[in-house]
Amino acid sequence: MINTCKILSYCFKSLIFLSVIIANQDWDEVQIESVQLLQKYIQIDSSNPPGDVTEAINWLADLCEKNKISYQTFTVDEDPRRMHLLAEIKGKNSSLKPLLLLNHVDVVPADVDAWSVDPFSGVIKDGIIYGRGALDMKSLGMMQLISLILLKREGWIPERTVKFLAVADEEILGEYGVQWMIKNHWDLLDPEWVWDEGGIGSTDSFPGMDVFAIAVAQKKSFWVELEVNGISGHGSRPFDGYPNQVLATSLSKIVNWETPIEINPVIEEMLFRIGSNKGGIEGFVMKNINNPIIHYLFSNSLSEKSTTVNAMIRNTVSLTKVNSGYKTNIIPEYASAALDIRLLPDTSPESFLLDLKEVVNDDRLEFIPKRVPLNNFISNWDSKFFKVVSNELSEKKPNAVVIPFMTIGGTDSQFFQAKGVDCYGIIPVLVNESDIQTMHGIDERISIQNYMFGIKVAYNSIKKTCEEN
Numbered sequence: 001m002i003n004t005c006k007i008l009s010y011c012f013k014s015l016i017f018l019s020v021i022i023a024n025q026d027w028d029e030v031q032i033e034s035v036q037l038l039q040k041y042i043q044i045d046s047s048n049p050p051g052d053v054t055e056a057i058n059w060l061a062d063l064c065e066k067n068k069i070s071y072q073t074f075t076v077d078e079d080p081r082r083m084h085l086l087a088e089i090k091g092k093n094s095s096l097k098p099l100l101l102l103n104h105v106d107v108v109p110a111d112v113d114a115w116s117v118d119p120f121s122g123v124i125k126d127g128i129i130y131g132r133g134a135l136d137m138k139s140l141g142m143m144q145l146i147s148l149i150l151l152k153r154e155g156w157i158p159e160r161t162v163k164f165l166a167v168a169d170e171e172i173l174g175e176y177g178v179q180w181m182i183k184n185h186w187d188l189l190d191p192e193w194v195w196d197e198g199g200i201g202s203t204d205s206f207p208g209m210d211v212f213a214i215a216v217a218q219k220k221s222f223w224v225e226l227e228v229n230g231i232s233g234h235g236s237r238p239f240d241g242y243p244n245q246v247l248a249t250s251l252s253k254i255v256n257w258e259t260p261i262e263i264n265p266v267i268e269e270m271l272f273r274i275g276s277n278k279g280g281i282e283g284f285v286m287k288n289i290n291n292p293i294i295h296y297l298f299s300n301s302l303s304e305k306s307t308t309v310n311a312m313i314r315n316t317v318s319l320t321k322v323n324s325g326y327k328t329n330i331i332p333e334y335a336s337a338a339l340d341i342r343l344l345p346d347t348s349p350e351s352f353l354l355d356l357k358e359v360v361n362d363d364r365l366e367f368i369p370k371r372v373p374l375n376n377f378i379s380n381w382d383s384k385f386f387k388v389v390s391n392e393l394s395e396k397k398p399n400a401v402v403i404p405f406m407t408i409g410g411t412d413s414q415f416f417q418a419k420g421v422d423c424y425g426i427i428p429v430l431v432n433e434s435d436i437q438t439m440h441g442i443d444e445r446i447s448i449q450n451y452m453f454g455i456k457v458a459y460n461s462i463k464k465t466c467e468e469n
């Protein structure tokens with residue numbers, strides 16, 4: 001009896017010991033492995049164009065295989081260079097929709113001559129990993145997958161399923177990217193929340209404070225072509241209403257049109273949180289920006305802060321292409337232009353087009369919508385996932401402010417948002433503006449310290465989000 005008790009007690013103590021080891025990661029070991037994995041991932045050139053991600057997807061599949069994480073890969077028949085990988089750790093409760101960790105495998109091309117290092121070497125200098133995709137977004141892909149690997153090794157069985165989806169073609173927002181997965185395999189996805197890119201932590205975007213911006217909405221691309229058809233003539237005898245004249249007059253009205261300032265709920269909340277942290281008169285103005293008097297007095301100065309802030313608080317129109325003519329002494333019979341319009345989430349393309357036509361006020365101009373956005377969705381920042389990630393970030397950086405945010409560019413989240421799914425975009429690192437510029441730019445990089453910070457945030461956030469109801 002005594003012996004049995006001793007043995008039991010020994011086993012029990014061993015079990016406790018073992019579980020302590022398992023629960024406490026050896027982060028030094030994790031760092032060695034994680035850095036090597038990101039370097040290797042960067043070394044696989046997945047530039048888009050051409051957008052061949054087969055090697056990268058097969059490498060991710062191999063990583064899942066080695067770590068006994070169940071996965072499947074998908075090849076797009078129409079273009080077999082486009083592949084996707086979906087991996088998962090199954091939860092106990094099948095009635096809960098999964099958390100989906102979304103990341104793209106493709107990267108924008110890199111001009112080798114402009115870089116100070118080989119963009120596909122993953123070289124480390126002074127504790128910083130360099131390479132195309134180091135921020136956008138192979139690092140977040142690795143943070144997500146390494147978290148799953150660590151959790152799998154622990155024998156973790158969550159309540160809620162967690163899925164990892166690596167896709168092709170984000171950089172060209174192509175139909176064979178995440179749109180293809182949504183169209184063909186929605187039954188395998190159907191998530192409760194999506195964790196994607198779109199926001200980041202910044203040390204200097206807002207002077208004097210560290211801010212983690214979690215994207216909950218994005219502006220919508222609305223592309224419109226303008227056409228004028230008329231009669232041609234000799235350059236020596238201009239006549240009233242020839243196509244170039246009509247187009248130039250209309251374009252002048254469009255580029256000088258100041259669209260109204262609209263502070264939507266995301267920006268209102270963002271300014272409220274920043275203002276609360278800032279204090280003083282500026283903080284008071286930010287916190288109360290939708291008060292009619294403050295809006296009237298200060299919203300213009302807000303728009304003058306930067307082109308980014310300006311783009312967050314109004315619909316914008318950029319004249320990006322003008323085409324006409326073929327010889328200096330011939331008046332051409334045709335003229336066209338293209339507008340890149342970016343709409344706030346709650347502006348409908350139809351109503352904006354009516355406003356635009358009113359500004360131009362000329363029936364000779366034809367408006368041809370080329371890309372019409374569907375999504376008008378803003379994710380809920382009161383959700384469990386948003387709270388868990390916010391708490392993780394705040395715990396690790398107590399002085400930082402976490403804000404909901406609207407991206408002015410587009411990410412793959414828009415296709416999930418179009419289906420009504422709450423999506424959150426955050427690369428959990430704290431960088432400065434010049435680091436952010438390297439995304440799609442030169443010498444893209446991430447420090448090992450930031451990368452490990454992100455892995456820990458991802459590991460804890462995934463665990464806490466999926467562990468209980």
Ligand SMILES: [Zn+2]
Pocket residue numbers: 104136137170197
């Ligand atoms: Zn990206």
